[in-house]
Amino acid sequence: MTMLKEGRPTAPEAVEDAHMAPATATGNRALMLEEKLIFEIGSTDTTGVDFAETPRVASRLGALARTDAIGLPGLSEQETVRHYTRLSRQNYAIDLGLFPLGSCTMKHNPRLNEKMARLPGFADIHPLQPQSTVQGALAVINQLAFWLIDLTGMHGVAMAPKAGAHGELCGLLCIRAALEARGDARQVVLVPESAHGTNPATAAFCGYKVEDIPATPEGRVDLEALKARLGPDVAAVMITNPNTCGLFERDMKVISDAVHAAGAFVYCDGANFNAIVGRVRPGDLGVDAMHINLHKTFSTPHGGGGPGSGPVVLSEALAPFGPLPYTARMADGTIHLIEEDNVGEEMPQSFGRMCAFHGQMGMFTRALTYILSHGADGLRQVAEDAVLNANYVLRSLEDVLDAPFGASGPCMHEALFSDKGLAEGFTTLDIAKGLIDEGFHPMTMYFPLVVHGAMLVEPTETESKAALDQFILALRSLAERAKAGDEALKGAPYHAPRRRLDETLAARKPVLTWSEQALAQAAE
Amino acid sequence: MTMLKEGRPTAPEAVEDAHMAPATATGNRALMLEEKLIFEIGSTDTTGVDFAETPRVASRLGALARTDAIGLPGLSEQETVRHYTRLSRQNYAIDLGLFPLGSCTMKHNPRLNEKMARLPGFADIHPLQPQSTVQGALAVINQLAFWLIDLTGMHGVAMAPKAGAHGELCGLLCIRAALEARGDARQVVLVPESAHGTNPATAAFCGYKVEDIPATPEGRVDLEALKARLGPDVAAVMITNPNTCGLFERDMKVISDAVHAAGAFVYCDGANFNAIVGRVRPGDLGVDAMHINLHKTFSTPHGGGGPGSGPVVLSEALAPFGPLPYTARMADGTIHLIEEDNVGEEMPQSFGRMCAFHGQMGMFTRALTYILSHGADGLRQVAEDAVLNANYVLRSLEDVLDAPFGASGPCMHEALFSDKGLAEGFTTLDIAKGLIDEGFHPMTMYFPLVVHGAMLVEPTETESKAALDQFILALRSLAERAKAGDEALKGAPYHAPRRRLDETLAARKPVLTWSEQALAQAAE
Amino acid sequence: MPLFDLKGRGLERNDMRYLPLTDTDRQAMLATIGAASIDDLFVDVPAEARLAGPIAGLPAHASELAVERHMTALARQNLSAGEAPFFLGAGAYRHHVPASVDHLIQRGEFLTAYTPYQPEIAQGTLQVLFEFQTQVARLLGCDVANASMYDGSTACWEAIGMARRITKRGKALLSSGLHPHYVSVAQTMAKFTGDALVHDAPTLDAATDIDVLIAAIDKDTSCVVVQYPDILGRIADLTPLADAAHAAGALLVAVVTEPVALGAIKAPGAMGADIVVGEGQSIGVGLQFGGPYLGLFACKQKYVRQMPGRLCGETVDAAGKRGFVLTLSTREQHIRREKATSNICTNSGLCALAFSIHMTLLGEKGLRELAALNHALACEAADRLARVPGVTLVNDSFFNEFTLVLNKDAREAVRNLADRGVLAGVSLGRLYPKAPEIAGGLIVAVTETTTVEDIEALATALEEELA
Amino acid sequence: MPLFDLKGRGLERNDMRYLPLTDTDRQAMLATIGAASIDDLFVDVPAEARLAGPIAGLPAHASELAVERHMTALARQNLSAGEAPFFLGAGAYRHHVPASVDHLIQRGEFLTAYTPYQPEIAQGTLQVLFEFQTQVARLLGCDVANASMYDGSTACWEAIGMARRITKRGKALLSSGLHPHYVSVAQTMAKFTGDALVHDAPTLDAATDIDVLIAAIDKDTSCVVVQYPDILGRIADLTPLADAAHAAGALLVAVVTEPVALGAIKAPGAMGADIVVGEGQSIGVGLQFGGPYLGLFACKQKYVRQMPGRLCGETVDAAGKRGFVLTLSTREQHIRREKATSNICTNSGLCALAFSIHMTLLGEKGLRELAALNHALACEAADRLARVPGVTLVNDSFFNEFTLVLNKDAREAVRNLADRGVLAGVSLGRLYPKAPEIAGGLIVAVTETTTVEDIEALATALEEELA
Numbered sequence A, B: 001m002t003m004l005k006e007g008r009p010t011a012p013e014a015v016e017d018a019h020m021a022p023a024t025a026t027g028n029r030a031l032m033l034e035e036k037l038i039f040e041i042g043s044t045d046t047t048g049v050d051f052a053e054t055p056r057v058a059s060r061l062g063a064l065a066r067t068d069a070i071g072l073p074g075l076s077e078q079e080t081v082r083h084y085t086r087l088s089r090q091n092y093a094i095d096l097g098l099f100p101l102g103s104c105t106m107k108h109n110p111r112l113n114e115k116m117a118r119l120p121g122f123a124d125i126h127p128l129q130p131q132s133t134v135q136g137a138l139a140v141i142n143q144l145a146f147w148l149i150d151l152t153g154m155h156g157v158a159m160a161p162k163a164g165a166h167g168e169l170c171g172l173l174c175i176r177a178a179l180e181a182r183g184d185a186r187q188v189v190l191v192p193e194s195a196h197g198t199n200p201a202t203a204a205f206c207g208y209k210v211e212d213i214p215a216t217p218e219g220r221v222d223l224e225a226l227k228a229r230l231g232p233d234v235a236a237v238m239i240t241n242p243n244t245c246g247l248f249e250r251d252m253k254v255i256s257d258a259v260h261a262a263g264a265f266v267y268c269d270g271a272n273f274n275a276i277v278g279r280v281r282p283g284d285l286g287v288d289a290m291h292i293n294l295h296k297t298f299s300t301p302h303g304g305g306g307p308g309s310g311p312v313v314l315s316e317a318l319a320p321f322g323p324l325p326y327t328a329r330m331a332d333g334t335i336h337l338i339e340e341d342n343v344g345e346e347m348p349q350s351f352g353r354m355c356a357f358h359g360q361m362g363m364f365t366r367a368l369t370y371i372l373s374h375g376a377d378g379l380r381q382v383a384e385d386a387v388l389n390a391n392y393v394l395r396s397l398e399d400v401l402d403a404p405f406g407a408s409g410p411c412m413h414e415a416l417f418s419d420k421g422l423a424e425g426f427t428t429l430d431i432a433k434g435l436i437d438e439g440f441h442p443m444t445m446y447f448p449l450v451v452h453g454a455m456l457v458e459p460t461e462t463e464s465k466a467a468l469d470q471f472i473l474a475l476r477s478l479a480e481r482a483k484a485g486d487e488a489l490k491g492a493p494y495h496a497p498r499r500r501l502d503e504t505l506a507a508r509k510p511v512l513t514w515s516e517q518a519l520a521q522a523a524e
Numbered sequence C, D: 001m002p003l004f005d006l007k008g009r010g011l012e013r014n015d016m017r018y019l020p021l022t023d024t025d026r027q028a029m030l031a032t033i034g035a036a037s038i039d040d041l042f043v044d045v046p047a048e049a050r051l052a053g054p055i056a057g058l059p060a061h062a063s064e065l066a067v068e069r070h071m072t073a074l075a076r077q078n079l080s081a082g083e084a085p086f087f088l089g090a091g092a093y094r095h096h097v098p099a100s101v102d103h104l105i106q107r108g109e110f111l112t113a114y115t116p117y118q119p120e121i122a123q124g125t126l127q128v129l130f131e132f133q134t135q136v137a138r139l140l141g142c143d144v145a146n147a148s149m150y151d152g153s154t155a156c157w158e159a160i161g162m163a164r165r166i167t168k169r170g171k172a173l174l175s176s177g178l179h180p181h182y183v184s185v186a187q188t189m190a191k192f193t194g195d196a197l198v199h200d201a202p203t204l205d206a207a208t209d210i211d212v213l214i215a216a217i218d219k220d221t222s223c224v225v226v227q228y229p230d231i232l233g234r235i236a237d238l239t240p241l242a243d244a245a246h247a248a249g250a251l252l253v254a255v256v257t258e259p260v261a262l263g264a265i266k267a268p269g270a271m272g273a274d275i276v277v278g279e280g281q282s283i284g285v286g287l288q289f290g291g292p293y294l295g296l297f298a299c300k301q302k303y304v305r306q307m308p309g310r311l312c313g314e315t316v317d318a319a320g321k322r323g324f325v326l327t328l329s330t331r332e333q334h335i336r337r338e339k340a341t342s343n344i345c346t347n348s349g350l351c352a353l354a355f356s357i358h359m360t361l362l363g364e365k366g367l368r369e370l371a372a373l374n375h376a377l378a379c380e381a382a383d384r385l386a387r388v389p390g391v392t393l394v395n396d397s398f399f400n401e402f403t404l405v406l407n408k409d410a411r412e413a414v415r416n417l418a419d420r421g422v423l424a425g426v427s428l429g430r431l432y433p434k435a436p437e438i439a440g441g442l443i444v445a446v447t448e449t450t451t452v453e454d455i456e457a458l459a460t461a462l463e464e465e466l467a
């Protein structure tokens, strides 16, 4: 052993003992640190913020001063930074690797977008400032609105909706308002079984009865069945295109024509717009309303669950019913925010306001930055590369994984596999958890519902070929293990911060907040 | 097993098989991702940056256009973000936990400081802009300079030095200039054996002969020996106070008086200023020059090795010899940057310029922000809490770890232990590597040189009692294992991204850059 | 239409900074797929719907530098709150957010993660949600809280819907002190769900409409919705209202648009509110011209299975270690589809994180100090502004926001003051264009970011404007 | 003296946002230690040196909000490069740094790590350094590069010192085209080390002083130090100089202050330079009023053991996996103390990271495009400015920087133009106050951030100034 004079060895002995690792006294494993709850480490008289002296005044709190203990622990700034840094390290994220959640479009989130959204001129302005003081912000909304219209070939756009589901709501409200305006109180919305849960939920949320549309064996809407069901009670048909099986609805235009002929409207779930942006305009397919998840196609970050933004593009028939407020460019170049205050007689049929202010400004600045960066040419390339990547995954794995619609033509931006052919007792979940150990986020599991043990893989265009190849390698290895019945796979993940978690227990005895009591009980 | 209708299990089987973890196909271990070199994953025709079109011009490159391949790989933005994010996750850092490197003052780096340094008014100004356009920046330098003087009780300050070692250089240049100005070409600098390596290196760097000062058995400078060595050949004595054994040099004032009486100067290494800031002014102890590591006491981040900043406070005797440029506030309130251009007859004895521009502006804004945040009261508290934390560690562990100077009085901001008493064959290195598995950065090892197997622990004031208690628990457990001769400890770390690395191999056959050739050889 | 020449340039496939595939890659991949060209992958798109080239109307791709210049120029066309004396509130408040909050929410592992559907590698987000739910429940004085809604106004509507499901009644009484935008949102939805809403514009009195509401409760009432402090800044004890509602079998829904207030005044839950919703933007999120914001949603334990939105719960892993998962998802659209309690999916996760971090930095001590400071500065401002000739103060109770009556149309005054560089507050004319009788009203908010100089600037400008 | 009232307040021990200990903690810890009070821990400080209370002259601690306000106000007193037509260079260049660079260097694991002394948990920093060393070596055309120095000027001095150690000679010839601040730094050091330096101010000719230097080389010469492109922006082939130096047993040290140039022009190493040093600020780091910057240091393989600064090398771990460590540390102060090759310890690690990330984003393709764009814009600017009456262009070769001669003192012109909001360049009067014969010289730098409008603004302002 080489050793310096101070007694320091400089070359290690070779080892073959990775599994000898003794448990640590702290429970930590080097850089994977266990972190307690703020309620366990903080205290109500510690703070990480200090303030200027409070002037003495006679309180005017209506004799309602809060005197009880609230129970909010504080931490010093250092402890706070550490708490959240440590927690963050227990997450997977796009920044770490491929995040192929089907239907979620987990593409790269450019940092320029974050920087632009934080310019004080955007981040530090109040929604009710006089319009003369927010012309730049209104220009952002207005420009984005126009470009979304250009990209979709539609007539108008509602910028207010705060996410995809909120956009669905906006679209259906427009449809209902349009129908009511012509005195036509239709009550049914048709939704394919493969649709995302928000579609039926939204339809129900605004008072519609939901009925299924059947699918063909090749994974598309059954046109004949649909036509047969159309009638005077049907208000709208909700279609996802490309659909959640990853296929383009070839008959979209025919469907739209049939729906329109039956006096109903076509709502398109635009969550999968990434597959066609710059190559196909939904307006050309007869769509009446479609939400666009800015947090998918236009790369605003998902943030662990939100926020998103779901502008809805509208056909000429629906545009007059859209929500307040909206922006309009005047002849003199100024941009007006049209709201209750100044709408006058301009938009008499608007269904009204659907959220407190003007939508998700912070997402608009990011999405506009994204569009400017890509341009018309880049966006078209986005769709092409997204589709190319998905087909590459599909065709590279269909020999080891069942691709139920592999014969239905090329897929669009996502590749769908099923659990068919795995050894007895092995499930999609095992493959998913195995991917975790391999350093990937799993694909969407068990959705769409039309396929047993569905695995929906959406790589997006921002993945390199090298990243895809590594992912394919990992998935192939897992498929082989699951087919061979490798029991070790059922224990995966082994290397993640936690082993598989018990969801049944969580739902059976819900513990939704921390309490001193729960702690005391646990200690017993 | 609970199972949803789509075939999804919701509760896991209980496991006892953590060590069954099979190797992954990718080599990744869930969130601990292996990452190749950019030269292995990038290509020279990929880029993560795009530019506006280049106008066509006739080149005026003096016929020296670069035509050879440079060999610089590029990555798309997504790949770049991933590469560096993954690499970052292989690092330990203050943001993850206690980083008790003795002599390094790894305290919390407030994020406000980062934000302020990035204001365009500070970050995006050129060092040679007309002074009328950079008054705010000059005010930052000037204000910081004055407050450093206040905090140290000195006469002047040189802001140019770019780190502690550069500050030492500045101080010794002042001393040499002052001696030469009086025609006194002394040639020797005295340095304690416990001093940081930069002290002797700096003295040698500017042409001095270096001699050791002996220490007393209790870990302080041997006053009598020092006095005996002083003489007409000694230019300066370099003392670290608090010293690197973590002790305050009680006799500092007596030493200074003796040094001055012998016609020499006292250079104080101020790396450990954190122990006394706001409580003791070095100027009151007879110091002539002292560098202040803004990246220690004033919390500018270490950044994995730098940059730092090392302003040097100077006594009245040395101030006239300080470097150019410097700032001066004029009667009209404007601040002038005094440099060759405008120094006139004002600073005839200045030893000149020691770096291209005006020092580490980016560190000045951070340090000033830090001082404003703490105030005089907070800085005093910093020293108190830093010393309290170190003594708490010292006294909590001296029963299991040898504390060679534990009887020499309270320690200051750092606690020193040795490897005495560990089982045969167990070293300080084993304890350090064990700490890694426990989730801590090791302490400074094998420094100072005066103690065998030294472990120098500097917790800093920004650690909570809970963090210290966990650290003490871990170190106690490791000390016990090393005393009991637990062989497993010699294999540590087990959980880090790498096991112990072979430094001998690295130095014997240095591979300092990547080359295609090296790759080809490895593949053989 | 772009303000600045973006200097975009034509398509060069390999130089888009966000797209990693090279043409060589593309060819190799097409070969694996067995397709001759990209176009072959789009065969299922009807020929007439395939676009031949890039869409007209949009510029070509532009460099980061050009885009940054363009966006910066747009940003500079706005007068940001930090550049002027600033007094706007009315549902969105300017507070100082510590720098560490924004630093932490930008950690890629938080920012670029999806909803935590794979809990083994999402414990970071999940533990934060569990902590957030606890913080919100405690702040609002409720048993449980969810993992966030879009914003306060949509949370408010969800509460009305939930009250309908619980009480099986369809009439909601909305206080005249409820934010008019929240009222509008509810009215929009009610048109379609058939709920009946009762509502008037507020009057400029010191007292709230609690007594009116109590009198209006009847056996058809599903809930009473009351804002606290209300749109004019007034604070009333909700206990009598809760009692009256409960006596009639109705629920009390309380709405809080300024959560900082709850560091100073009683929690609605503690006064008997069954559901408490709120806008969380004040803590951690910032103004952002109205969004994204943060809907807070909390209620009594017994109603938990009727709640909308995601919930995070505690559990254990296969090795017995504590961990967190999304739970009770049988309430949610992805499991229950048309029978879900709400259609919400994407929520305000990152804003919840920001809220939770800011709240952790504050802690109870900091929150109370912050609230006290807001209140004290607001008191000073109210006193100063009430001394301006032509100005009357409406409130006798308030937290950090109060209403003045000017001797002229406040909308005009606000616009004129903006021209002088003072952002004076929110006029009632803007909020209630159809209620000319209260058009003199001006809502003024004061927070820890307001300086004495700001207050003086507003007072002076008002003096000149009203003279 | 502070410009703004910081509203600090007196000491309240528990409310400092950065200090986690509570008074309760402190008492408990003192008890463990066995000390009665904090003062007892300072017993070794002589009584007369113990301060009784907070130091006078400094304010009390202040809130984040107050500090941010204060610093922002100071920042606003500066005219930042983005706010004006901007043409300064002369050793510090304004380039666009992609947003992702700053995002990544702020990852806590990079920002708040120390020097990688514990390689098992510092592979992130170490791999970056290994990549950085390779990038720098390739860019400069050398075999090896170190892990960074403070800045270009100190790297330059270190190179002279290294040449002395290698050649055992003490006379260095400094080109008149070497940045005058670099010359000053060398002169400062040489006063103490005894090296002899030969140097003159430049003349305003199109040709560099290569021939003069070749003629001056003699057997005492340790090295010739030449900047490329030089301070006036001129570019000369270094091969003859390298040959002449080598023939005399001397080394050629090349200095590059604008590394972007090496995307367009030959690398100094390829022309025979033995040591190439540079200022790396242009790539990834930003202007920052002069610091922190990034010293680049590269040389031929055979001189590696004479290099200053840290080196990262490849090795394997105990399980046989590739890993990286700091190596050859027997050159360094912490091992060799007074025998070290340099006293440097803390270097510019984070700036090296920023450089490396930016270079990875660029890649060879991007770097070449960036260089081409800089050069093209500079050519356009030079042509435009040369047409201004009273202006003559010195250079016939240049990359992105050239020198004009004005018909008046350029220092004054620069000041006057600044008053009109144009940051015109760097005057030779400021750099060479003792050389009045070149006081008409103005160094103008043009980068990808310069717009056509900026060039026009400078031309117009110069026309008016010189009329």
Ligand SMILES: Cc1ncc(COP(=O)(O)O)c(C=O)c1O
Pocket: A103, A104, A163, A164, A165, A166, A196, A198, A199, A240, A244, A269, A271, A272, A293, A308, A309, A310, C344, C345, C346
């Ligand atoms: C197909 C589909 N539709 C709708 C939605 C709902 O969108 P959001 O989550 O933005 O409300 C999603 C997103 O998860 C989706 O994938």
Ligand SMILES: Cc1ncc(COP(=O)(O)O)c(C=O)c1O
Pocket: B103, B104, B163, B164, B165, B166, B196, B198, B199, B240, B244, B269, B271, B272, B293, B308, B309, B310, D344, D345, D346
């Ligand atoms: C005691 C001591 N002196 C000097 C230095 C050198 O300072 P720097 O690294 O800033 O050059 C250090 C820092 O490592 C130190 O700990």
